[in-house]
Amino acid sequence: MHPLIRLVARRIALGILLLLAASVLIFAGTEVLPGDVASAILGQGATEKTLANLREALGLDRPAVVRYFEWLGGVLQGDLGTSLTNRRDIATTLAGRMSNTLFLAFWAAVIAVPLAILLGLVAVRYQGRWPDKLISGTTLASISVPEFLLGYIAAFFLAVQFKLLPSVATMHGGMDLGDKLMAIALPVLVLVLTVLGHMMRMTRAAILNVMQSAYIETAELKGLSPFAVIARHALPNAIAPVVNVVMINLAYLVVGVVVVEVVFVYPGMGQYLVDHVAKRDVPVVQACGLIFAAVYIGLNLLADLISIIANPRLRHPK
Template sequence: MHPVVKLVAQRLVLGLLLLLAASVLIFAGTMILPGDVAQSILGQSATPESLANLREELGLNDPPVQRYFDWLFGALQGDLGTALTNGRDIAESLGQRLSNTLFLAFWAAVISVPLAIFLGLIAVRYKDRWPDKLISAVTLASISIPEFLIGYLLMFFIAVQLGWAPSVAMIGDHMSLGQKLQAIALPVIVLTLVVLAHMMRMTRAAILNVMQSAYIETAELKGLSSFQVIYRHAFPNAIAPIVNVVMLNLAYLVVGVVVVEVVFVYPGMGQYLVDHVSKRDVPVVQACGLIFAAVYIGLNMIADIVSILANPRLRHPK
């Protein structure tokens, strides 16, 4: 078997095993939560007979192992169960929510990824000079401030004081693309500021590491400009760690938007999860956790595979 095929197959198998382990942790974590699901649904005035009937209907009396495999096999077939609070199909409810979260993450990535790479190249070009120090200071300051605080500050100054964007990021199918982009402007800015620093600094560090190689000195001796050396020779050979950090931040944009969605009341997966956690709707929490885990593991697996294909030393380990 070709080394590349073997390494990719290993990553795929490890990704599936990790997702299986994550499903066990998600199910076990929701099962050990304090409180009674039936009691939270029926309220404090429920009779013992009604509680017993509801537990039987929900399958809460079955052994935990049987309930886990029933839930797992249903999820593999696309059946994520039914929400306890409203009786709606979870997969159907999650469809639009997931689409909204991906829409928000997509536009944040479209801005943050090229900007991070460009700023990283500029920081390398002007290493230890004022552009490098300014970029590093601004990005470090942005990543040091919690995203909810950045959100509230932008909401106050841009939405309330200046009126340039809405403070609540509500979107719907009736809105045009321009209206949707205006609605999500503030959450996109917050997400961009949060993930920009990590990607920029990794780009800078990876390129500076490559700049110490002998072929970079050869390129400089040929008379190429500093930016040509960085862009044409150093950057392509530093792509593997950059891809890894980009994928990690893309995973954060999908999985870690819970706080941002709650701050701006955005109708995405994070807001949906928080709403049902407060209602102790266990099937919804399990479904959201499984989807978040699948997205995070999937993007990390893609990053590993891209690193294998981009690095000759990984393609030919011997």
Template sequence: MNPILSIILSRLAMGMVTLLVVTLVIFSAVELLPGDIATETLGQSATPETLAAFRAKLNLDEPVYVRYGTWLWQALQGDFGVSLSNRRPIAELIATRAGNTFFLAAYAAAIAVPIAVLLGMLAALYRNSIFDRMISGSTLVAISFPEFFIAYILILAFSVWLGWFPSLASVDAATAFSERLYRTFLPALTLTLIVMAHMMRMTRAAIINLLALPYIEMAGLKGMKRWRVIAVHALPNALAPIINVVALNLAYLIVGVVLAEVVFVYPGLGQLLVDSVANRDVTVVQAACLIFAATYILLNMAADILSIIANPQLLHPR
């Protein structure tokens, strides 16, 4: 069998097992929540007959393992049930919200990845210079603060003082693409500042580790310009760790948008998750957590596979 295909199949199998374990954790965590779902939803004044009918409708009167199997089978078919708070299908609620979340994560990644790789290359090119220290220090400062703090600082600077961007990222299905980019710039910038430091420093470290190798020194001795040595010879061989850290940060972008969405009142999956927790809408919480977990596992598998493919020593071990 082709080694790449074998690696992909093995990683997919591991990912499926991991996702199955995560579904068990999600379902068990919801089951262990204190209180009764029927009583919390219908209120203390609900009659026993109403409570019994509600439990029968949601299959709450069945054994736990039966409910887990039913929920998992329906989730595999894209049916996450009905929201307890507004009685709407959860798939309908999540479809638009998940699209908004993925759009915001892709927007932040489109800004963060090229800038981080470029700054990492420049930091390695001008190693130990003032530029290197300034870039490394500023990115470390950005990553040291929590997302909500950076978000409020950006709102204060760009919305209150300068008035360039709106403080609330309110979008809907009718919002034009250019208008959507404008309204979501501040939350995307917040996520960019958070994840850019990891990618930039990994790019810098990976390239610096290669600069002392003989073939890099030979390229320099041949008279090749230093930036060309880094871009043409060092960067391709440093792709494995860079791809790994980029993919892991993309996974963080998907699951780390919750705070940014709450601060900017962005109608994404993270905001829906927070609202559902406040309303004790456990069915929506289960579905949102499952989507976040599946996306994180998928991106981690992609990082693993791409880092192996980009590294011949891992692809063809002796």
């Protein structure tokens, strides 16, 4: 078998194992929280008797290990359980929320990733001169400002002062793509500004590191233009670190956008999770936790795979 296939298969198997471990942690984490689902449902009016009855009815009196495997079995069949607060099927509700989150993350990524890499290349090309300083300075500033503040500043100017964009990102079924894009323009802008800096700075650092190599001198002595040297000879050798930081930021776009969702009242996963944490709705929290873990592990796995495939030594062994 090609060693590359073996390597990839091993990484994927490891990813699955890691996800299983995460599911154990999530389940155990919600188990050790004080109070259980039964006391959460019954609230103040709970007595020993009603609690015991409800536990029996929900199957909570059985050992945790049994319940874990039941939960895991359900998850594998697409059954994430039922919400305790509104008795709705979690998978159905989550699907809508997830698609909103992915929609927002997708457009933020489509803008931020190519822009970050391009700005990184430009910063390397003009290293130490004003374009580099301008790019590095503004991205550093955009990382440093908290995203809720960025959100309010953007909303104040673009929505309130100049009335260019809606300040609230309401989504409903009847909107066409143009309306939807208009609605998410502000949150996308804020997310782009938040993730751009990390990716651009890592691209710049990774390429500058490669620029020390002897083969860069070879390329310069062929009479290539500075930008061709950077894009054709340096970038292909800087892919691994760049892909890694890109994936971490993509994961953040899916998992970490709760603040931006709240600022713009966007109906995504983050808000959904936060709402149900407040209501002690354990099955929803578990389902969201598992999906976030899957996104993180999946994207990091993808980063590993791309780095492996981008390495000619692994792709074309001797």
